[in-house]
Amino acid sequence: MNISFETKSNFTVIHLTGRIDVTNSNDLETELIRLFEDDRYNLLINCAELNYISSSGLRVFLLAQKKVMAAQGDLIICSLQPMIREIFDISGLSTIFKICKSEEEALQKI
């Protein structure tokens, strides 16, 4: 997994590349906690290059959503590949997260 960040409007855009699994989901959690410690609760997670996620990764997404909601921030997930989207659907997470087809669509909604 590779994680990179950029700032657009008042959002932190997080680009995830590769796999999020049980061996590296803690790294993602650490990075997100670091953002929260900086008071950055408006997050757009771009998953265009994410090609694998397991329950350990979903757990981190859900944890982030809880923290963002508690801080009245905003978390948007965009550009999910269809196979990842299917895992979100099966897990009932598609109704919990704001999911956009593309980063452009997400930025228009901000």
Place this chain on the structure above:
Amino acid sequence: MEAKGKIQFVLDNKVDELSLLSAKVETMADLWDFSDSQTMNLNLVLEEAISNILFYAFDDDSEQKIYLILEYDDETLSVEIMDSGKPFDPTRQGPPDITLPAEERSIGGLGIFLINKLMDHVEYCRKENMNMLTLKKRIK
């Protein structure tokens, strides 16, 4: 092209083994002509089942082995996972309530749920002090 095949793995009870396994599974899945989605789902199911064993089956840090057999006969994918850890029947775990809003959603419990959702058949038995989990999925 004949794409039948069976492959066996013996894994140590270390989390790093999962990365090595996923690479090997991808190679097999390529050979079996699985789609990207089918390959991801197979790796996902294996990760969920094996990480449960890694984290919960053994009380101490002793070295243990996990045995895995993957078999595909051009129609059905079969997975067998065996370990000598504590008895644990994943088919008897209640599903998490996936309709709850984020505030109330439990952080854990999705792994076994995903196994049940992604596979057609999930069967557990305890045999000679081993947990044996059999998973089947019709692929084509």
